[in-house]
Amino acid sequence: MLVLLAFSSHSQTGIVKKNASQKIVRIISGDRYSTGFLWKKGNWIVATLHSIGDPDKVIVKYNNNAFKKAVIRKVLKSADLVLLETGENIAPYFFDNHDVPTPGIDTRLFTVGYYLDNQNYQDVDFEVGLLQANSGNTNILKDLLPPAVERSVEKLDFPSTNTQILFLKGHLLHGFSGAPVIDLNGNLLGIADGGLENGAANISWCIKKHYLNQLESSSESFPSGSSSATKILFAADYRNDDGIRISLGDFVFRKIKTSTFNELNTTAQYSNEEKTGLGAMYQYMSQFSSKINSMKFDIYSEIKSGYTILVPAGYNLQQKDGRLETTNNQYGFKMIYQISKINTENLNQSFLSNQKFLMPEFEGGSGPVWYFNPQASYAKPIFTINNRVQRMVYNSTKGPIIVQTIADKQSDATSTYFTASSAYSSYTLTLQNTDAERDIWTVFMLSSYLTTFSN
Structure with a gap:
């Protein structure tokens, strides 16, 4: 019976991951690759702001279908988010808007996304990490940043260092910015935000899901210029990889x-x-x-x-x-x-x-x-x-x-x-x-x- 239960649990996780893979898209904009996911509608796509290299040239691809042009519908700079829209529905599946509690430390999570220019998606597993909260009971981006990096981020137009995050114990791959972060019950918990470059390595986190409501009602415009500091400070998914x-x-x-x-x-x-x-x-x-x-x-x-x-x-x-x-x-x-x-x-x-x-x-x-x-x-x-x-x-x-x-x-x-x-x-x-x-x-x-x- 124990073996059967273990098998059943493993099988259920596979089903949840497969369902999640039917709600993501590849995104190419300017010199950057990233991942996004469908939200509330078959033509609404959530992505990260830092992964948009050219706001006038954004294309998305669902599964093995043809690329579709997308336009920027909403911008929320404080949380590094954009809402894209295609002219027609591109998928029958999307994440809904129901609320779920903040997961506890060591809760298992996963994401599904596209690694750089790979044509096929893959999954990555995480656990919720313990990170000291210096400004209350909830972690914000500032808690993760060394002082020198914090000063550099605050000089940018986005994101806010007060943005609420989940620290991820795991390794976000390049190209996963904007991928959905999900629990083993299939609930959307956050948006992968690439990761802070910590020298040669990266520190990963996700933006909490509740910012999606603010994104939908936002009236902000796309930033007029993208600072070069974003390329140094964040694992934004630039197409400088030569495939080696x-x-x-x-x-x-x-x-x-x-x-x-x-x-x-x-x-x-x-x-x-x-x-x-x-x-x-x-x-x-x-x-x-x-x-x-x-x-x-x-x-x-x-x-x-x-x-x-x-x-x-x-x-x-x-x-x-x-x-x-x-x-x-x-x-x-x-x-x-x-x-x-x-x-x-x-x-x-x-x-x-x-x-x-x-x-x-x-x-x-x-x-x-x-x-x-x-x-x-x-x-x-x-x-x-x-x-x-x-x-x-x-x-x-x-x-x-x-x-x-x-x-x-x-x-x-x-x-x-x-x-x-x-x-x-x-x-x-x-x-x-x-x-x-x-x-x-x-x-x-x-x-x-x-x-x-x-x-």
Whole structure:
């Protein structure tokens, strides 16, 4: 009987997800891809304001039907929402307007949407996250933002930092802005709002559903200009992806963007971190290269886990010996990346195993003897909302330096994605090295140090 009940529950969830998939659309506007959903009528579509690249050129596609032109009917800037309308009904299914209570912490939710330019929709699971509410009993966007980012958002015309949100423990894919966030009973609870860019990674949330009533009655007009800050601050779904994918076992990485260190630092404030760790590393690297802020990184995201890796821009990422690798043979630099899914009870053993995997001959042998560099390392792991990151630097008796990042992320109650990354230097850098050597050394070291997870 227990097995039958479990099967029935699993089957019911599948039905709910299938029903939700019949109420979403792909949206293309200007230079941005996104998702939207049908609401109250067969020709009303809810979308996010930041995903509208050209208000005069918005097209939507329902299932495998032809693209249809849509016009902007309503705008609600404070909640980053727009209501689109097509000339005729495009679907027989839509979400209604009945009220549902705010879900509790750890309530399971999901969404269905389109990942960038993919033709087929897919689902993503979440849980409602615990986030300290600093302005009452309900979370608002301000609760999620670091102070520097909050100031930047407040300079924009939208959204309001007082907008009520649900923090999502999970990984919103690029292209899911505007997707419906739904509970396992099929109730619409919110609108996926992409996510705040936290350096290389993203922090995800959704706008609460009750703003749809305000959207319908709003008389606001579309903003006259879209600030360039929206591209830095939000995971708006710009079509700058070149479709590069690479697999590692069951994991699939896709290149999602190219960013400068300055863009990443704007939201994550890496350079202002504690004296030990990345802040110290940033100051140390600044001695050797004046180009840190303009250095570019190709950023890859693993679709399901949110594992986010950085590669010096323009370098190839290749699969080799059960890991991903990128190299600069001229100067002897090599970076490797690894990810595995394990049971939570094996975390500590997995940490040690990955550390040895990343550091051949770490314990001596015929190679150099490595020693820990506390000034350029984190004294202990950094715990973020849903994962932890340990960044470590090792020097050796023979000159090489290793920068190593190991992170893990709790994905559900029984398993954890565990990841490791390392950069190798064949020598200790000095001021006597050429500018080119120093620049390449710096961008490789930063690439390893900034590897992380989205929440």
